[in-house]
Amino acid sequence: MREGIPRRPTIIDVAAKAGVSKSMVSLVMRGSSDVREEKRRLVLEAADALGYRPNAVARSLVRRRTNMLGVVLSDLHNPFFTEVIDGIEAEAEDRSYRTIICTASRQSSAERRALDTLLELRADALILASPMIEMDAIARASAEVPVVLVARPSDSEAIDSVANDDPTGAALVVDHLVALGHRRIAHVDGGGGAGAAARSAGYVQAMQRHGLDAHVRVIPGSYTDEGGRQGVAALLASGERPTAIFVANDLAALGAMSELAERGLRVPDDMSLVGYDNTSLAAVRHISLTTVDQPRPQMGRQAVTLVLERLTRDRTTSRHILIPPRLVVRGTTAAPAVR
Amino acid sequence: MREGIPRRPTIIDVAAKAGVSKSMVSLVMRGSSDVREEKRRLVLEAADALGYRPNAVARSLVRRRTNMLGVVLSDLHNPFFTEVIDGIEAEAEDRSYRTIICTASRQSSAERRALDTLLELRADALILASPMIEMDAIARASAEVPVVLVARPSDSEAIDSVANDDPTGAALVVDHLVALGHRRIAHVDGGGGAGAAARSAGYVQAMQRHGLDAHVRVIPGSYTDEGGRQGVAALLASGERPTAIFVANDLAALGAMSELAERGLRVPDDMSLVGYDNTSLAAVRHISLTTVDQPRPQMGRQAVTLVLERLTRDRTTSRHILIPPRLVVRGTTAAPAVR
DNA sequence: GTGAAAGCGCTAACAT
DNA sequence: ATGTTAGCGCTTTCAC
Numbered sequence: 001m002r003e004g005i006p007r008r009p010t011i012i013d014v015a016a017k018a019g020v021s022k023s024m025v026s027l028v029m030r031g032s033s034d035v036r037e038e039k040r041r042l043v044l045e046a047a048d049a050l051g052y053r054p055n056a057v058a059r060s061l062v063r064r065r066t067n068m069l070g071v072v073l074s075d076l077h078n079p080f081f082t083e084v085i086d087g088i089e090a091e092a093e094d095r096s097y098r099t100i101i102c103t104a105s106r107q108s109s110a111e112r113r114a115l116d117t118l119l120e121l122r123a124d125a126l127i128l129a130s131p132m133i134e135m136d137a138i139a140r141a142s143a144e145v146p147v148v149l150v151a152r153p154s155d156s157e158a159i160d161s162v163a164n165d166d167p168t169g170a171a172l173v174v175d176h177l178v179a180l181g182h183r184r185i186a187h188v189d190g191g192g193g194a195g196a197a198a199r200s201a202g203y204v205q206a207m208q209r210h211g212l213d214a215h216v217r218v219i220p221g222s223y224t225d226e227g228g229r230q231g232v233a234a235l236l237a238s239g240e241r242p243t244a245i246f247v248a249n250d251l252a253a254l255g256a257m258s259e260l261a262e263r264g265l266r267v268p269d270d271m272s273l274v275g276y277d278n279t280s281l282a283a284v285r286h287i288s289l290t291t292v293d294q295p296r297p298q299m300g301r302q303a304v305t306l307v308l309e310r311l312t313r314d315r316t317t318s319r320h321i322l323i324p325p326r327l328v329v330r331g332t333t334a335a336p337a338v339r
Numbered sequence: 340m341r342e343g344i345p346r347r348p349t350i351i352d353v354a355a356k357a358g359v360s361k362s363m364v365s366l367v368m369r370g371s372s373d374v375r376e377e378k379r380r381l382v383l384e385a386a387d388a389l390g391y392r393p394n395a396v397a398r399s400l401v402r403r404r405t406n407m408l409g410v411v412l413s414d415l416h417n418p419f420f421t422e423v424i425d426g427i428e429a430e431a432e433d434r435s436y437r438t439i440i441c442t443a444s445r446q447s448s449a450e451r452r453a454l455d456t457l458l459e460l461r462a463d464a465l466i467l468a469s470p471m472i473e474m475d476a477i478a479r480a481s482a483e484v485p486v487v488l489v490a491r492p493s494d495s496e497a498i499d500s501v502a503n504d505d506p507t508g509a510a511l512v513v514d515h516l517v518a519l520g521h522r523r524i525a526h527v528d529g530g531g532g533a534g535a536a537a538r539s540a541g542y543v544q545a546m547q548r549h550g551l552d553a554h555v556r557v558i559p560g561s562y563t564d565e566g567g568r569q570g571v572a573a574l575l576a577s578g579e580r581p582t583a584i585f586v587a588n589d590l591a592a593l594g595a596m597s598e599l600a601e602r603g604l605r606v607p608d609d610m611s612l613v614g615y616d617n618t619s620l621a622a623v624r625h626i627s628l629t630t631v632d633q634p635r636p637q638m639g640r641q642a643v644t645l646v647l648e649r650l651t652r653d654r655t656t657s658r659h660i661l662i663p664p665r666l667v668v669r670g671t672t673a674a675p676a677v678r
Numbered sequence: 679g680t681g682a683a684a685g686c687g688c689t690a691a692c693a694t
Numbered sequence: 695a696t697g698t699t700a701g702c703g704c705t706t707t708c709a710c
Contacts, residue, residue, distance in 0.1 A: 008483060010687055021697045026689060034695060051482065056459035057405065058687035060396045062702045076424060077619070082415045089442060098456050101440040103428060117437050120395035143390065144347060225619075258624035280416070280564075285597035286625050349703055360681045365705060373679065397703035401686045 009050040018046035029054050060122060067096075069304065070123030072114045073103045074130040074194075078223065078251050079279035080296060081129050084150055087300025088127060095308055097124070106224070108132040108192075115141055125307035128152075131194030131223065146310035148303045151294070152194035154320060160306040162299050162321040166195045169292040169325030170202030173246045173274045174210065176290070176327055181335045182244040182272060184215045188231030188256060190248030191222035199248055199276060217242065221252055228255030236263065243336035244272035250279045250291055257287070257332070268334035278328050288331035295323060348389040357385035368393055399461060406435075408643065409462030411453045412442045413469040413533075417562065417590050418618035419635060420468050423489055426639025427466060434647055436463070445563070447471040447531075454480055464646035467491075470533030470562065485649035487642045490633070491533035493659060499645040501638050501660040505534045508631040508664030509541030512585045512613045513549065515629070515666055520674045521583040521611060523554045527570030527595060529587030530561035538587055538615065556581065560591055567594030575602065582675035583611035589618045589630055596626070596671070607673035617667050627670035634662060 190196025529535025
């Protein structure tokens with residue numbers, strides 16, 4: 001004779017066992033100071049004996065807040081995001097909020113479901129580290145709870161953002177490569193990824209500024225390993241071979257690197273390569289990728305700060321934090337081979 | 340005049356607007372078929388007009404189940420875990436469960452908090468991809484909800500597990516290296532990480548089987564990049580230099596690789612190197628690490644299957660899935676240099 | 679088919 | 695300092 005749903009001890013069971021009211025138990029569980037030491041002990045003992053655990057679901061219902069920050073994570077496999085999460089969790093912990101993560105495998109449909117889940121779960125605020133999702137879904141969410149976008153600029157009044165200045169970052173890359181003597185600099189873009197269009201535009205503009213209009217070449221890619229591989233493949237399949245490739249992010253640059261190696265092209269001897277993000281991957285000795293740094297954990301912390309300002313200090317005007325990017329030169333860039 | 344907590348439309352608001360009872364709205368929202376088409380339309384329109392979103396908190400409270408699978412994730416930065424998550428999410432989605440993740444930065448205190456959070460949130464079942472947490476905390480959790488351990492063997496009746504056979508995996512590594520001609524094979528272990536002790540023991544036993552007792556050398560490390568670096572540093576600081584190193588996992592092997600490079604040792608020319616897990620990292624062309632494969636997504640799927648068996652089919656006896664490991668030979672192992 | 683009513687486990691006034 | 699009471703927003707009998 002089993003029940004489908006086993007009952008766990010409730011506040012009432014504890015109250016009965018301790019011989020007090022349930023308000024008493026509630027007070028004790030929440031660490032109230034104005035309760036007599038003796039009662040506190042009684043309650044704690046009863047709770048312990050029963051294996052009582054407060055039901056956050058019930059608490060959230062009555063308090064109408066969950067004390068949870070919901071994070072929509074576009075791509076669990078991209079170190080950029082996991083490093084942003086580090087900052088989010090650290091800051092959330094400091095402010096005694098819990099963080100819960102829903103991931104999305106880089107598909108906008110999955111991101112929308114993750115968003116809906118978090119909204120139904122009544123997360124108090126949302127942090128979207130999620131390039132792909134459509135802006136109007138985000139706008140609708142922001143009508144319900146504070147929302148902040150990470151690594152994707154926003155100009156909406158309702159939605160905060162913390163991002164880096166992508167066009168400037170792209171320009172740093174082009175400037176660096178031009179200074180090394182490169183002229184045929186191609187760009188494998190990030191497809192629909194957040195900031196991809198801005199990086200691409202920055203690249204084009206910088207190329208033009210250097211009078212290299214004729215060498216502008218943008219190849220469609222994505223923010224993944226595979227995107228980089230295919231971008232390089234497409235790049236080498238036709239047209240004059242460039243001497244340098246600026247890939248939309250580190251992960252894709254890694255794919256590009258593998259693809260180049262498989263085709264017998266050495267980096268940087270035959271081809272210079274630059275990524276974006278400065279993830280831990282780029283710093284790995286055997287990869288040693290020249291890239292553009294975004295301060296990932298700091299961006300995570302700021303994201304939390306922004307939504308909590310709306311939540312606890314009722315800020316209603318938007319804040320958009322734009323971080324200046326920084327070039328990190330490593331081993332994948334060099335002067336082009338003399339022809 | 341603002342309210343501290345903005346009110347969102349409830350089922351009652353929708354009912355009022357649609358001119359029906361809230362039971363009606365409830366039926367419609369849950370897609371019941373026995374409600375007249377006209378009413379359904381009315382309700383749906385009202386809901387849409389109000390921007391109504393069902394409150395999962397309230398639903399969970401009354402249903403006494405949340406339809407959520409809680410995942411405690413030890414280390415977001417280790418691709419092994421994120422690849423396990425892929426499988427978890429895929430299977431959960433197939434069974435229409437939602438997945439929520441709490442991470443723990445590889446500290447057992449953080450893991451315990453993640454566990455508590457998920458339990459208070461009343462996740463219907465728990466998947467622990469969490470090496471460090473103490474067994475008795477897990478045991479207590481398993482009294483409340485079904486729990487499955489991933490990548491960490493369990494022999495408890497109350498706790499399921501899906502793991503690979505670590506001693507055998509370690510033996511595969513030693514056999515491979517011995518076959519290449521290595522004798523001085525050292526092991527940088529995984530510290531307190533799950534399976535670390537078993538891998539280490541497997542290494543020792545395999546070495547003994549090959550009559551290499553005298554060359555057994557275990558250096559303390561951890562399942563991180565840093566663990567591998569320090570392990571190599573310690574290894575080279577004293578004693579006779581080995582010709583091969585078996586590192587506890589891929590992430591640590593990557594750290595080991597960097598450390599070796601910085602000391603001017605070439606892999607595999609001067610030193611063979613083997614990792615464990617066969618994460619995507621190991622497959623990266625510039626890393627090309629010889630390692631032991633664990634079928635990560637499949638393990639994730641099985642973990643979900645196991646807890647759902649307990650949840651929906653009331654299985655009460657334990658199931659412990661042990662997966663045979665498989666050696667993946669890549670570019671970091673070769674015959675030792677002739678001396 | 680639809681509505682009324684009784685909770686789910688907790689917190690937050692309000693009494694005392 | 696402690697108990698009583700009225701919900702939080704929903705699902706679920708049970709009537710009609």
